[in-house]
Structure formats: C-alpha cells, structure tokens
Amino acid sequence: MQTSFSEEQLADPRLRQANDILRKCVHCGFCLATCPTYVELGNELDSPRGRIYLIKDMLENDKPASQQVVTHIDRCLSCLACMTTCPSGVDYMRLVDQARVHIEETYDRPFADRLIRNVLAFVLPYPGRFRLALAAAFFGKPFAPLLQRMGGPFARMGAMLQLAPASFAGRLREAQTGNIFPASSPRSGRVAILTGCAQPVLDPGINAAAIRLLNRLGIEVVLPAGEGCCGGLVHHMGREAAALAFARANVDAWMREIEGEGLDAILITTSGCGVTIKDYGHMLAGDPEYAQKAVRVAALAKDITEYLAAIDLPEPAKTPGLPGLSVAYHSACSLQHGQRIVLPPKMLLEKAGFILRDVPEGHLCCGSAGTYNIMQSEIATRLRARKVRNIESLKPDLIAAGNIGCMTQIGAGTALPIVHTIELLDWAWGGPRPEALAVMLKER
Ligand code: SF4
Ligand code: SF4
Numbered sequence: 001m002q003t004s005f006s007e008e009q010l011a012d013p014r015l016r017q018a019n020d021i022l023r024k025c026v027h028c029g030f031c032l033a034t035c036p037t038y039v040e041l042g043n044e045l046d047s048p049r050g051r052i053y054l055i056k057d058m059l060e061n062d063k064p065a066s067q068q069v070v071t072h073i074d075r076c077l078s079c080l081a082c083m084t085t086c087p088s089g090v091d092y093m094r095l096v097d098q099a100r101v102h103i104e105e106t107y108d109r110p111f112a113d114r115l116i117r118n119v120l121a122f123v124l125p126y127p128g129r130f131r132l133a134l135a136a137a138f139f140g141k142p143f144a145p146l147l148q149r150m151g152g153p154f155a156r157m158g159a160m161l162q163l164a165p166a167s168f169a170g171r172l173r174e175a176q177t178g179n180i181f182p183a184s185s186p187r188s189g190r191v192a193i194l195t196g197c198a199q200p201v202l203d204p205g206i207n208a209a210a211i212r213l214l215n216r217l218g219i220e221v222v223l224p225a226g227e228g229c230c231g232g233l234v235h236h237m238g239r240e241a242a243a244l245a246f247a248r249a250n251v252d253a254w255m256r257e258i259e260g261e262g263l264d265a266i267l268i269t270t271s272g273c274g275v276t277i278k279d280y281g282h283m284l285a286g287d288p289e290y291a292q293k294a295v296r297v298a299a300l301a302k303d304i305t306e307y308l309a310a311i312d313l314p315e316p317a318k319t320p321g322l323p324g325l326s327v328a329y330h331s332a333c334s335l336q337h338g339q340r341i342v343l344p345p346k347m348l349l350e351k352a353g354f355i356l357r358d359v360p361e362g363h364l365c366c367g368s369a370g371t372y373n374i375m376q377s378e379i380a381t382r383l384r385a386r387k388v389r390n391i392e393s394l395k396p397d398l399i400a401a402g403n404i405g406c407m408t409q410i411g412a413g414t415a416l417p418i419v420h421t422i423e424l425l426d427w428a429w430g431g432p433r434p435e436a437l438a439v440m441l442k443e444r
Pocket of ligand 1: 034035036037038046047048051075076077078079080081082083092
C-alpha cells in the first residue's frame with residue numbers, strides 16, 4: 001500500500017512503525033473471510049482491510065479520531081485472526097494498538113461510554129476490587145435480562161451482570177502471592193506462575209490445578225510478591241501509561257526471582273495475558289531502565305501448555321471416569337492467533353486420554369476479547385451463539401479452553417461443562433476431578 005507520511009512525521013518512531021506496517025498491505029482482502037466482525041456484519045469497514053484504510057487516513061493526515069473511526073475500531077476484537085491469514089505479514093496488532101492510543105488521545109467519548117470504561121479500568125485489573133464487584137453483581141444478576149432489553153448503557157451493565165458467576169462461593173479467597181509451592185518429587189525446575197487479576201477471582205481452581213500438576217512433576221512454583229494484572233485490559237483500551245505501569249511492576253516482581261533463586265519460565269494460564277507479557281520487550285523498548293529486563297522477562301514467558309508439551313511427561317494415571325470422554329477443544333484466539341500455539345494443548349489432551357473434537361469455524365472468536373463482551377455486547381452475543389452452535393454440533397461431553405475470558409463467555413451460552421485445559425491435565429495425571437464435571441459424570 002502506498003503511503004504519504006511526511007519526513008517530519010516519519011521522525012516519530014510510532015508513525016514510522018505505522019508506515020512500515022501499512023506499506024506491507026497489498027489490499028488482497030484474504031483477511032476478510034476470517035475476520036469475525038466482517039463475517040457477522042458484512043461491512044468492509046468492519047474488516048481488517050477497511051480498518052487499515054481508516055487508520056491510514058487518520059494517522060497520515062494527523063486527524064483527530066472521528067466517530068466513524070472509533071465505531072469500527074471499537075468493534076475490532078483484537079482477535080488477530082487477520083494476522084494468521086495475512087500472506088504479507090501485516091502486523092495488524094501494533095497498528096490497531098496505535099490507533100487505540102490515538103483515539104484515547106484525540107477523541108472525546110460520550111459520558112456513558114467514558115464512565116463504563118473508567119469503571120472497568122478501575123475494577124477489573126485489581127483482584128480485591130473485582131471480588132467486591134462480583135459480590136455485588138451476584139445480587140444484581142437476576143436483573144441482567146431486563147437491563148439488556150433497556151439498551152444503551154443499561155445493556156452494558158446487563159452484559160456485565162450476565163457474565164458474573166451464579167455463585168461467588170470460594171471466590172473470596174485472596175490470591176496467594178508471595179508463596180512458594182515446593183516440588184513433591186526431586187526438584188527438576190523452578191517456575192513462576194502469573195497470578196493475574198480476574199482469573200484468580202473468577203476461578204481460583206485453574207492456577208491451583210497448574211501448581212499441583214507442576215509440583216507432582218518435580219517443578220517448584222513461586223507466585224512472586226508484587227505481580228498483578230499483565231496490563232492487557234487497559235492496553236486494549238488505549239491507556240498506554242496504565243498498561244506500562246502494570247508491565248513495569250510485573251517485570252520488577254519477576255526480576256527479583258530471576259536474580260534470586262532463578263526461574264526456568266514464567267507460566268501463564270490465561271492466554272490473553274500471555275500475548276501481552278510476551279510483548280513486554282516491545283512495550284517497554286523506549287524505557288532505558290526497563291527495556292533489557294522486559295526482553296528477558298518476555299523470553300521466559302510461556303503458556304502452561306507450551307511448557308508442558310516441551311517436558312518429558314510420564315504416562316497418565318489410570319483415572320476412573322476419564323476414558324471415553326469427548327472434549328470440544330476451544331482454541332482461544334490469544335493462543336492460536338496471538339501466540340501461534342495450536343498443537344500443544346490438543347496433543348496434551350490426547351495424551352491424557354481424552355477424545356478430542358475440533359470445533360468447526362475454530363478460527364472465529366467467541367466474542368469474549370477482554371472487555372469486548374461488555375462494551376460490544378450485541379456483536380459478542382452473536383459470536384457466542386455461533387460458537388456454541390458449532391461446539392454443540394459435535395455433541396461433546398465437555399468443553400476445554402485455555403483462557404478464562406472464553407470460558408466465561410462460552411459458559412454463559414451453554415449447559416455443557418467448560419473447564420480449563422490444565423484442570424483436565426491435572427486430573428489425568430493424578431489430581432482431583434474438576435468440580436465442573438461432577439454432574440455430567442454422575443449422569444453418564
Ligand atoms: S483483530 Fe479480529 S476483529 Fe480485528 S480486524 Fe483482525 S480479524 Fe477482524
Ligand atoms: S490479508 Fe494482509 S495484505 Fe491482504 S488486505 Fe488483509 S492485511 Fe492487507
């Protein structure tokens with residue numbers, strides 16, 4: 001694609017990067033067919049190519065973001081299916097990140113929009129605040145359908161309430177940062193696990209399963225004091241300063257461990273966070289104090305399945321109830337497109353003894369995408385219905401996924417049990433049965 005940035009503009013590293021990305025696009029349109037918003041809405045401006053044109057025009061002409069640009073960029077899920085498809089290697093992720101920062105800097109959002117974004121940025125990245133919000137949401141949940149019917153800002157509140165768990169028992173426990181979980185067999189490795197923000201509140205059983213399994217495999221696990229949200233939630237809102245502050249805090253927490261007892265890896269059980277942490281080197285490249293440390297941290301970051309697939313696992317235990325269970329594996333966009341991790345989770349589930357079913361249209365997002373299912377609840381609900389239809393067509397016993405956002409989103413639209421991949425692996429290698437499977441196994 002031809003661009004016409006001025007010499008002066010190209011002196012700005014951000015615009016120089018945008019220029020390099022834009023010039024790679026050859027307008028071929030291959031990305032349209034795999035873009036969930038284009039597939040659902042059929043509007044070129046809701047496709048990667050359409051958004052690229054809008055961003056080009058905005059940045060090249062140094063325009064403040066218009067309502068039209070904001071509408072179509074806000075509708076982008078950042079699922080990155082377009083990057084998997086693009087034959088020219090267009091780095092859409094960095095381009096849309098830049099567009100979001102530009103929107104944040106130049107566009108005056110309507111009051112209701114600003115309010116809900118501020119509330120989400122104030123609550124979600126902080127487990128203590130999120131825990132309190134969930135407790136309140138538990139009582140408001142019955143009103144979710146009414147609020148959604150009312151439309152406008154009420155619909156977003158309704159979407160939030162609909163996604164809240166039906167019970168908050170067990171979610172009031174604090175995450176155990178600062179703790180060390182020693183290997184239960186001779187120690188062969190030492191890793192950190194990201195505690196994160198929303199996941200330990202929504203489902204503390206996920207990291208507990210990862211820790212149990214790793215310990216049984218001889219791996220010591222540390223939850224470093226000071227680690228928190230990866231910064232992804234605010235990063236996708238274009239709030240760069242807040243995202244970088246979270247990134248720096250995590251880099252500090254992990255560097256203390258790296259320089260102390262050492263770490264073989266930093267493991268992540270929420271694949272959305274994995275994309276952000278693997279990008280810390282780029283995010284902090286302009287910060288002389290953190291640039292090198294961020295590269296070091298990012299190089300150690302691994303999805304839990306990526307790590308397990310690379311170690312020599314023993315034969316799974318003979319687990320009663322497990323043989324013959326069919327699993328529809330939902331490949332989160334942040335795993336398959338964001339981190340290009342496709343085979344390891346499937347390979348591990350098959351090795352564990354499950355019968356694996358590939359979900360039709362598996363490349364399409366379920367509509368979760370961070371806060372997307374709250375901010376763009378109508379499109380998100382359509383995408384969830386499509387995903388659930390595809391999953392249920394397989395008639396599986398259960399659904400597995402590697403991202404709490406997808407689990408919450410899909411789980412709100414189906415009666416099938418949905419569990420994290422690591423909970424199944426822990427069960428297969430001698431851990432307890434995931435709680436979510438109790439009813440299904442009783443009925444079999
Ligand atoms: S990130 Fe996803 S929603 Fe956004 S343009 Fe690419 S494919 Fe479409
Ligand atoms: S597939 Fe790549 S090169 Fe083709 S239009 Fe989409 S972004 Fe541009």
